[in-house]
Amino acid sequence: MKxxxxxxxxxxxxxxxxxxxxxxxxxxxxxxxxxxxxAASAMSSGALDICADPVAVPGVPEKWxxxxxxxxxxLLLRVPEHPYRLVADSAExxxxxxKSAAALVFPGQDGFISGxxxxxxxxxxxxxxxxxxxxxxxxxxxxxDLKTSASVLLLSFSGLxxxxxxxxxxxxxxxxxxxxxxxxxxxxxIAGAGLPDISSLQAMRWIDENAEKTLEAMVKAVKxxxxxxxxxxxxxxxxxxxELINRMEKDAQVKFRELLAMPxxxxxxxxxQYLENxxxxxxxxxxxxxxxxxxxxxxxxxxxxxERNLEKVEIRGRAFVLATGSFLAGGIEKxxxxxxxxxxxxxFCKDQLLSKIFTEKLTSPSIARPxxxxxxxxKAEQKMRVLGRGGETAYENxxxxxxILAGGNYIFNGTGAxxxxxxxxxxxxxxxx
Amino acid sequence: MSEYDVVVVGAGVNGTGIVRxxxxxxxxxCLVEKSDFASGASGANTGMIHGGLRYLIYDVDTTAHSCLxxxxxxxxxxxxxxxxxxxxxxxxxxxxxxxxxYFEVYDKYAKLKNGMxxxxxxxxxxxxxxxxxxxxxxxxxxxxxxGIDPQRLCTLNGLSAAAxxxxxxxxxxxxxxxxxxxxxxxxxxxxxxxxxxxxRSKIVMQATGPWIMRTSRxxxxxxxxxPGKGVHITFDRRLLNYSLIINMVDGRMGFIMPxxxxxxxxxxxxxxxxxxxxxxVTEDEVDYxxxxxxxxxxxxxxxxxxxxxxxxxxxxxxxxxNEDKLSRDHKVFDHEKIEGVKGIVSIAGGxxxxxxxMSEEAADLICQKLGCSAKCQTHxxxxxxxxxxxxxxxxxxxxxxxxxxxxxxxxxxGAKSVEILELTRERPELKQIVCRCEPVLAxxxxxxxxxxxxxxxxxxxxxxRLGTGMCQGMRCSLKAAAILARELGLSAxxxxxxxxxxxxxxxxxxxxxxxxSTMEQEELHQASYFLVGNLNHLLGNK
Numbered sequence: 001m002k003x004x005x006x007x008x009x010x011x012x013x014x015x016x017x018x019x020x021x022x023x024x025x026x027x028x029x030x031x032x033x034x035x036x037x038x039a040a041s042a043m044s045s046g047a048l049d050i051c052a053d054p055v056a057v058p059g060v061p062e063k064w065x066x067x068x069x070x071x072x073x074x075l076l077l078r079v080p081e082h083p084y085r086l087v088a089d090s091a092e093x094x095x096x097x098x099k100s101a102a103a104l105v106f107p108g109q110d111g112f113i114s115g116x117x118x119x120x121x122x123x124x125x126x127x128x129x130x131x132x133x134x135x136x137x138x139x140x141x142x143x144x145d146l147k148t149s150a151s152v153l154l155l156s157f158s159g160l161x162x163x164x165x166x167x168x169x170x171x172x173x174x175x176x177x178x179x180x181x182x183x184x185x186x187x188x189x190i191a192g193a194g195l196p197d198i199s200s201l202q203a204m205r206w207i208d209e210n211a212e213k214t215l216e217a218m219v220k221a222v223k224x225x226x227x228x229x230x231x232x233x234x235x236x237x238x239x240x241x242x243e244l245i246n247r248m249e250k251d252a253q254v255k256f257r258e259l260l261a262m263p264x265x266x267x268x269x270x271x272x273q274y275l276e277n278x279x280x281x282x283x284x285x286x287x288x289x290x291x292x293x294x295x296x297x298x299x300x301x302x303x304x305x306x307e308r309n310l311e312k313v314e315i316r317g318r319a320f321v322l323a324t325g326s327f328l329a330g331g332i333e334k335x336x337x338x339x340x341x342x343x344x345x346x347x348f349c350k351d352q353l354l355s356k357i358f359t360e361k362l363t364s365p366s367i368a369r370p371x372x373x374x375x376x377x378x379k380a381e382q383k384m385r386v387l388g389r390g391g392e393t394a395y396e397n398x399x400x401x402x403x404i405l406a407g408g409n410y411i412f413n414g415t416g417a418x419x420x421x422x423x424x425x426x427x428x429x430x431x432x433x
Numbered sequence: 434m435s436e437y438d439v440v441v442v443g444a445g446v447n448g449t450g451i452v453r454x455x456x457x458x459x460x461x462x463c464l465v466e467k468s469d470f471a472s473g474a475s476g477a478n479t480g481m482i483h484g485g486l487r488y489l490i491y492d493v494d495t496t497a498h499s500c501l502x503x504x505x506x507x508x509x510x511x512x513x514x515x516x517x518x519x520x521x522x523x524x525x526x527x528x529x530x531x532x533x534x535y536f537e538v539y540d541k542y543a544k545l546k547n548g549m550x551x552x553x554x555x556x557x558x559x560x561x562x563x564x565x566x567x568x569x570x571x572x573x574x575x576x577x578x579x580g581i582d583p584q585r586l587c588t589l590n591g592l593s594a595a596a597x598x599x600x601x602x603x604x605x606x607x608x609x610x611x612x613x614x615x616x617x618x619x620x621x622x623x624x625x626x627x628x629x630x631x632x633r634s635k636i637v638m639q640a641t642g643p644w645i646m647r648t649s650r651x652x653x654x655x656x657x658x659x660p661g662k663g664v665h666i667t668f669d670r671r672l673l674n675y676s677l678i679i680n681m682v683d684g685r686m687g688f689i690m691p692x693x694x695x696x697x698x699x700x701x702x703x704x705x706x707x708x709x710x711x712x713x714v715t716e717d718e719v720d721y722x723x724x725x726x727x728x729x730x731x732x733x734x735x736x737x738x739x740x741x742x743x744x745x746x747x748x749x750x751x752x753x754x755n756e757d758k759l760s761r762d763h764k765v766f767d768h769e770k771i772e773g774v775k776g777i778v779s780i781a782g783g784x785x786x787x788x789x790x791m792s793e794e795a796a797d798l799i800c801q802k803l804g805c806s807a808k809c810q811t812h813x814x815x816x817x818x819x820x821x822x823x824x825x826x827x828x829x830x831x832x833x834x835x836x837x838x839x840x841x842x843x844x845x846x847g848a849k850s851v852e853i854l855e856l857t858r859e860r861p862e863l864k865q866i867v868c869r870c871e872p873v874l875a876x877x878x879x880x881x882x883x884x885x886x887x888x889x890x891x892x893x894x895x896x897x898r899l900g901t902g903m904c905q906g907m908r909c910s911l912k913a914a915a916i917l918a919r920e921l922g923l924s925a926x927x928x929x930x931x932x933x934x935x936x937x938x939x940x941x942x943x944x945x946x947x948x949x950s951t952m953e954q955e956e957l958h959q960a961s962y963f964l965v966g967n968l969n970h971l972l973g974n975k
Binding site: 043045049060128129130131162197358360373416 | 713716717735861864865867907908911914915916918919924925926928929933936937939940945947949952953955956957959960961964969970971972973
């Protein structure tokens with residue numbers, strides 16, 4: 001058995017986990033992150049949501065409230081158990097917390113994301129529809145881009161299974177029309193790998209290996225079509241993206257934008273890579289492995305057990321942040337019962353303790369309605385310490401952040417990134433005190 | 434107003450079987466269906482052309498019919514059937530001789546459908562066949578049955594009828610039966626997307642399965658059934674290669690069987706008094722099935738359930754019998770003789786396995802009424818694609834498509850696969866594999882849209898098993914929606930609504946089995962379509 005010592009151990013390397021780790025590090029602590037691989041962030045579309053307008057009327061998407069603070073206020077009236085409650089006591093303060101968290105995780109100078117914590121923008125995705133969001137990775141298509149450039153070229157990649165240019169164009173023209181923007185859309189295709197079916201990730205790897213060739217084809221297509229704005233499904237690899245975009249915009253005198261992706265997603269890959277780089281930059285050690293158990297003494301967790309290269313490893317720490325996500329990332333699961341996988345913590349939904357309940361009771365008959373099952377998670381107090389069924393502290397040195405917190409339901413509230421950033425940083429700060 | 438010899442109502446296996454039979458006899462026929470081929474009981478059964486082994490004791494006629502006709506079905510649609518060897522565990526040693534005798538009797542019938550005679554297995558042999566079987570199973574008997582894709586069977590019958598000149602109208606609902614002054618039925622009033630229409634006919638044939646009491650009331654005739662709810666669960670991939678006959682916790686018989694690329698566990702049988710249009714699987718029904726199966730395959734609770742599905746058996750009415758003991762026999766109702774109402778005939782009850790025979794019986798009665806002397810040919814003329822056997826290897830090589838994809842295509846389309854692959858000569862992009870779970874080529878989707886009356890994603894799913902794998906359409910439904918929109922020239926709104934309707938339909942099957950990896954998949958699925966795609970918000974809830 002190998003022993004490792006740290007002050008703070010963060011479990012989970014998604015946006016919430018990395019936020020917590022960076023915040024704890026900033027407070028001068030020795031921090032390690034334990035990661036079992038792809039987090040839900042690896043499925044990111046490229047958008048980072050803070051809060052969608054909760055009172056927007058379905059079916060009337062052209063009317064929405066762009067003021068994020070107002071949206072959060074409305075949300076908390078409707079979902080009092082939402083984890084934003086733990087972050088701060090007013091919508092303005094919550095926004096401030098998210099803003100400073102975003103500045104910590106995505107420092108301005110490297111230009112990985114763009115957007116504004118206070119305002120909602122409309123961003124377009126690869127099926128030609130749009131959504132409300134606050135931040136996106138840079139160079140993603142928003143409604144504002146279309147207001148200034150009327151002549152648009154859609155670049156597709158041949159054989160791409162996850163993207164259909166014809167279907168995109170039809171939907172895109174329909175929805176831009178509804179939003180009152182006139183778009184003149186032309187299409188061109190990059191020959192690429194020449195395979196009949198290729199996924200976004202395969203296309204990304206092909207572009208990575210054939211960057212010059214891709215750039216050449218892109219520039220050529222743009223010049224032939226005389227577009228002001230080029231849009232493309234998100235395929236550019238992390239390392240070469242910025243350079244490709246800069247050269248393309250310069251060589252072809254055009255504005256370049258990508259479209260929000262669906263899984264398997266290239267923006268997700270890029271976000272994971274970015275977060276890993278941030279940990280490296282700050283000298284935070286990333287340990288790969290699945291937590292297999294823990295040691296505790298009374299109400300205090302002493303260490304976490306994992307395995308690395310077939311060797312058992314015990315990581316001792318003073319404080320632990322649980323940022324293992326919801327069902328998708330594997331923080332919680334449902335078999336016979338709902339279960340938090342690592343510590344067996346109590347799970348809640350709408351402030352009710354869950355145990356052996358039929359999942360059906362936590363879902364709606366219609367898929368398009370919110371399903372409480374995606375709100376299931378841990379209850380925590382203002383310091384992000386995990387609580388048990390009686391409101392008592394589960395373990396005095398165990399904190400939680402991100403989508404493992406109960407009440408979030410990021411799918412319907414559009415609060416995923418906001419919760420991850422703010423709760424992560426808050427947990428990272430409190431463990432340091 | 435249109436004039437027909439016969440209007441058949443309902444495109445289940447009876448409706449399509451009858452309409453094909455009548456069309457082959459040269460009559461002018463029309464089939465009206467409010468939804469799609471096999472959208473009721475015919476599409477929600479275990480998918481077996483079996484001999485009715487369990488009816489042997491109290492219902493030997495059903496066994497005999499099933500076996501005889503199963504042989505015919507193999508001849509007319511050879512590509513669509515696959516052999517499923519069955520293993521029936523024997524719980525008590527003292528009952529071994531009883532089972533031996535029982536199966537000896539069954540062997541006589543099994544021959545009719547090319548089934549091999551039974552064998553008695555001992556523990557060691559059983560464990561070699563099914564390594565994950567429970568330790569307590571000491572003895573077992575094998576039999577042979579045949580599996581079939583019931584959706585394809587109905588579709589092919591419908592297409593065959595259409596090729597003989599029958600009018601097939603899907604998404605067309607009967608709203609009223611037309612009557613003459615003396616109360617005899619002279620046709621139906623139907624409603625489809627374009628509005629109302631009267632279809633006049635000499636005979637109206639009701640083959641509406643679970644809906645038959647409802648349609649009979651409209652027609653003013655009396656057909657009584659004991660509707661029974663049957664639930665199945667589909668597991669990802671094959672958990673075993675032999676079908677296992679099991680006893681449920683209450684002693685009822687059930688199956689765990691490998692079916693195409695998945696495993697099916699079924700079924701429940703409960704009296705159902707609810708709305709046949711609003712069927713839901715409840716989680717306790719799922720648990721009932723799992724609890725039974727667990728006794729034989731202890732690990733099954735951990736296996737990945739991908740969906741649950743439900744249908745209503747239109748069993749013939751009987752008073753005072755347990756659901757399980759109800760006869761699976763069928764009946765053709767001649768309402769002229771029963772109630773004195775002319776112009777209408779009904780069919781109810783029966784098994785998928787003997788559909789062709791039942792259709793023949795109904796068609797004979799209709800022909801007798803119409804004075805038509807043509808004979809039934811449905812057991813002689815192959816269904817579309819059954820004309821000859823084609824080789825997956827050769828086709829894969831010729832068209833440059835993966836062999837496993839061609840293999841699956843041939844399973845669904847038989848010799849028609851050549852015509853489907855021919856589409857890729859002019860449009861090589863149709864070689865794209867849209868659904869990787871199954872797999873399904875783009876060419877097959879285009880073919881189904883053009884030649885198999887598929888106009889919605891749900892219909893594409895029924896025709897091809899698109900999106901029935903473990904991801905439940907997460908990746909393929911967008912691409913399929915795009916193909917559908919392009920081929921039919923749908924507007925953006927229509928295409929997106931079609932997609933949401935498909936997701937909604939899918940949800941009905943996933944909701945009762947949300948656990949383990951299926952729950953993870955569901956979270957990703959909903960995040961993709963609703964959080965990123967924003968479809969629920971853009972289109973609004975209905």
